[in-house]
Amino acid sequence: MPHTNSIFPTLQWLPQPLLSPRPDACALDWLFDEGSLTRRLTRLSNDHFSVTPLFEGWQPLRADECTALDLAEGSEGWVREVYLRGHGQPWVFARSVAARSALQGDGLQMDELGSRSLGELLFCDRAFQRRAIEVCHYPEAWLPADVRARELWGRRSRFDRGALSVLVAEVFLPRLWSVARAYSENC
Template sequence: MPHSNSPFFAPAWLSLGQLTPTPDALTLDWLFDQGSLTRRLTRLSEDGFSVTPLFEGWQPLRADECAALDLAQGSEGWVREVYLRGHGEPWVFARSVAARSALQGDGLHMDELGSRSLGELLFCDQAFQRRAIEVCHYPQDWLPSEAREPELWGRRSRFDRGALSVLVAEIFLPTLWRAARAHPETC
């Protein structure tokens, strides 16, 4: 069962210029970093990075996801929810979605990733173009029960390759902030 399917509250996804008040410098650096989050987490964890799949399957996409992907409300898509871990600790909850119609025959095979990082795949394929990063305080009801906390920062961006668009949301958990503050030289 996916964790992020509550229809009751949709956050306002904001650009850097729309944020008020502005978060601290460390938070801004992580939220708006244009590089690969997988690579950054691998550096921070000194190669202790791993991916734990939580849910993968077809389901109706949330309204905010349909809007971001220019899809009709209630469109079905592939949903992948994972933890990105450092030294076994969940540092980031990630939810990636793509429309069924765009995935069919595209060759991405999101359903075959297993414990591999989707982000790394997107950054290795030069054909993908990343759109602007948007951020919000991610609704705690959309998180796995063991990670539910109010006011967690999340970011999302859309990756486009031809007719295929993949929306990737990454929610930064308190364990990541502790690690980043303890080892700023590796961030």
Template sequence: MTFRFDVSGRRWQAVPAPALPRRHKDWLTRGGALTRHLGALGRVSVRVVAERVMPADADQCRAIGVAPRTPMWARDVILLLDGEPVVVAHSVTPLTHSRSIWQAMRRLRTRPLADLLYHDPSVTRSVLVSSPLGPRHRLHGRARHDARDPLVGANPRARLWARRSVFLRHGAPLLVTEAFLPRFWRRLQATEAAQTGQAARARLCASGSKAHA
């Protein structure tokens, strides 16, 4: 079977919106494993929310070129940073491939998907695209009901910034979508503010030492 990909779709863009904060643009376009990047900020763990068969929706049909309502194998997880949910993710591949080329994703348990994707030279990745997700998207529901982000709970219409890409292994597609929770951006902002404060104090100490030299 030949797949035709349109990972960008109608709402997904390879270049983030110009008005987005720099930190958003950075994380929405970072290559490599998201869990590795998160690991630089703290201890990363994976909570599996659901693994199930589901029919392909219209967006998935466009993204990986399958027929409407094709049976898909889906895996929904929450990525936690020091025990705090920061990302909700949805991975999906045609059911037939979950029993063959991508069968290892059925055995991951609480290991990150990155264990399969970044240690296999036969796996290639499409461009990363990003989009704000509204309340009707499945990951928005995960953020409200499973990750229980307080800002999403207080404002159910709040949009979540997400990124996605298609991984190919021997021609079989795996669509991965990762949505960042508001608490992630708050944590990142607090970390950046603390680092800025430390740098400012270091400069003051250095200038004070020179003045007394």
């Protein structure tokens, strides 16, 4: 079941300079990496990367999503929630949304991605421009039940192509940190 409840109206997504308390250096490196997360996870997993769709469909967007997409509160959009997995383990929970009005007639078929990575599609289409990355401690209640934990770092950014904007949020799960710290020179 998707997580649409706006029970955290004061949730603040922040740019790197305003973070307090600051994440450790490893988390900062992952949170503010402007490259493709799909590619980075593929490298870290030695090509044992996969995407598992959890939910895809039309629904009212959360208040913070509407604000980020410059939409009226309660606007309907396409919601896609997935796990990004390494070696079969969920490393990242991702939620991507786009307004119904912008998707219709644009040609981006978010409903046909299946187990393909949306991020890879966004990075391969040079017409998409990525806006600034914002981060927060992602609300535990918005996570799937099997990965719920307190104070997990999440990031989001908006990708624009003409009238279409896609908001992509990625929450880094504990299993990713254990692997990243074991195999990365930045952690």
